[in-house]
Amino acid sequence: MEYSSDQNIGQIISSLSHELRTPLTILSSNLQLLKTSNHSLEPTVREETFQLCEEALTAVTKFLDDIHFINLSNKNELKQNRQKVDISQLISNVLASKKTCFYKSNRIKVLSHSKQFFFKTDEALLAKIITNLLSNAYKFSTKEITLKLSNENNHLNIEIEDQGVGIPTDQLEFIFMPFYRCENVKMLSGTGLGLSVAKKAADCLNGEITIDSTLSKGTTVKLKILSDER
Template sequence: MYVMAFDNSRKENLSELIDVLFWSILISTFLSVYLSYLFSNRAIKPISRLINSIRTINSSKLSSRLDEGNRQDEIAQLAIAFNEMLSNLEISFQNQADFVSNASHELRTPLTIMNVESDYLLSRDRSPEEYKAHISELIGDIRKLNSLLNSLLELAHLNRDINIQRSPVRIDEVIYNSIHQVKSRFQDRKILLKINYPEADNDLLVNGNAGLLTIAFNNLLENACKFSDGEVVTEFLISEKFIEIIVSDSGIGIPADQIRIIFAPFKRASNVKYKSGFGIGLSLVAKIIEVHDASCEVTSSVNTGTQFRLRFERIAQSIL
């Protein structure tokens, strides 16, 4: 009898234990699922908020910014990085919009003037001399427009295609060529060339694109002639690693606070109002310098003169 009673109570204890175990496993599983759902939801919420905010941003809303929260945790860092990217995009979109509006303005103004001029010319009969004078003025305007369009196309091409073909180029020949071309347009001007040739000819080689380099030096020399009346000097400084070319004039100079803007498209200094030009030349020069991994330093002083100092890496002798 005693043995039976013992067995029953063991069985009861065991089934109680199984019950307790069953419920505690069930409850703890439920609790852990519920808690992990709760916490993961809380952790994911800021990410979902970020995703929703990002979804509302498009090219016309580049000025909006994401909430940077406490600026500490990873999500805040992500928002900060995204906001930085938005700022850069906003600046480049704004630059592009400015470029298009400036280009349209620069093209429309001379076209309107040419239109008015042509209407005036046709409004009544004129003497052959009058026709000649007006037509040669129109041709002058067409040439200017043509040169602006060519510069804009070159700039667009350079902005699109960074892999410009480069090969060893004799930089002194490029500059002779440029001086020759600029002199044909500014016939009464003196453009001096100062150069101390090294013993080996190929000391003046750079890895470049002769066509683009000619465009760059044409622009620099043209500016020097246009914005000064005296001599223009082109000087070579040749060191072990670099070839420096300094184009200097003693002309009107550039106001100190405007030196940094003159390389941007359509930007001109405030003291050149009565000199012709569109403000595209130096943006081409800047791009050409960039694709040649070269550098440019400008020093200028109003009514004293301006110096553009370009520095190219020399092709090492061992590579040739």
Template sequence: MAIIALGGPIGWFMARRALRGVEEVTRTAAEIADGALDRRVPARSGDDELDKLAQTFNTMLDRIQALILGMRQMTDNLAHDLRSPVARIRAFAEMTLAGGGSRAEWESLAASTTEECDRLLEMINTTLDIAEAESGAAKLRVTDIDLVDVVVDACDLFRTIAEDRQITITTDLPEHCRIQGDLQRLQRVVANLLDNALKYTPAGGNAIIKLADEGDLVNLSIEDTGIGIAADELPRIFQRFYRCDRSRSEHGNGLGLSLAMAFMRAHGGDIMVRSKPEHGSIFTVVLARSRYAENRKRGPL
């Protein structure tokens, strides 16, 4: 009888505790549905199933909130940076409608309009590529790649530009460096970083590319003797549409480094940078093969 007498209150207590945890999850979900994205389920340090549910639920909410904030930022950035190209296209159209010009002038306006449209499409497509990679929705076409070939092809592609700018490209590469990755995305990472190095290096400067295969780690560094980056600007250079003060005179939309970082994170890698004004910059791509393998097992985040 004593066991029965004790069993009733204990059972009621356990059931009440379980229901309280479910009620907290339900209440939090309702508040989030009303727009309170910063709300979280109170998590205890216990190890039962409800505590694990609360922790998993909060982790999911953190990711959802980050994605929503990223989408808002992307929308704001697009609205700001699309304004100028759209205004130029409108001006070209108004000049054409005004008439009175020669056929050559009309053809020039049509060519300018086409060029601005191409710039808009490139900006939009790049922004979508970044958003897809950052959200974990990008589907990598993973194949066996020799990273040495990727670097050599990029150097060949930019060789003429470097010669026109009187910049010397030098490389320090192993014979082979095989990794698993998405060829097109890795090509764009290397191309964007090398393009930046050439763009901000004055005539007579150098761009040095080094590749070190350290087993589980692969380090690709692209060093230049260019204008460098101020210390207070370094934390922001990977933000979408951000351009340093001294880079605004060069053509660009401020998306190249953001895209490179997003693609590297999708591969489980990272990009580090060291820079000093008037002395140049060193961008180092770090690919950890073990981390990439773990990312593939987990799937999209």
């Protein structure tokens, strides 16, 4: 399968239009409702209206943040601050974040060789990688997702396995491209930026992401980062 620059530009324009137009439409309609209601809305309706506005703003902000992150990476301007991080706690914090699509989900199972271990890395970049990989697994699978964690031979290894729609073999080579979305998931919401952001963050940490996937059966994503402590 070939993927031309014209297709890439078309994908970018389509994603920009959709990801900005949808939340802006939500904001516009709900702000109009608040304006015309003259504060007569029922408390529950008013709360739901404000929540929709907040979610729309969050979606736009994340979309723009991802584009900015990719732009910094392309200009080799990403910076990292390596320090000893409790990886188990970091993953707990990611799972507890209200800003994720998997907040309060009971579908993610964490398997670790130890309850606590430290690894020298950039906490923010690693959290960004894990969040994006889990978000992808969560959006494209309705079954249990397993996150396996280990620290062996000076490597941090994180493996995320889902039982979702899978990735077509002939499209695997394109999945780290910004805005690229596989044909079998285009009906689902998404920006096509998650894997690109995760890959660029992993590159900054001198790590690597590998993906093994079977269509209609699931996907396994492996993240490996080498410690700079020798």
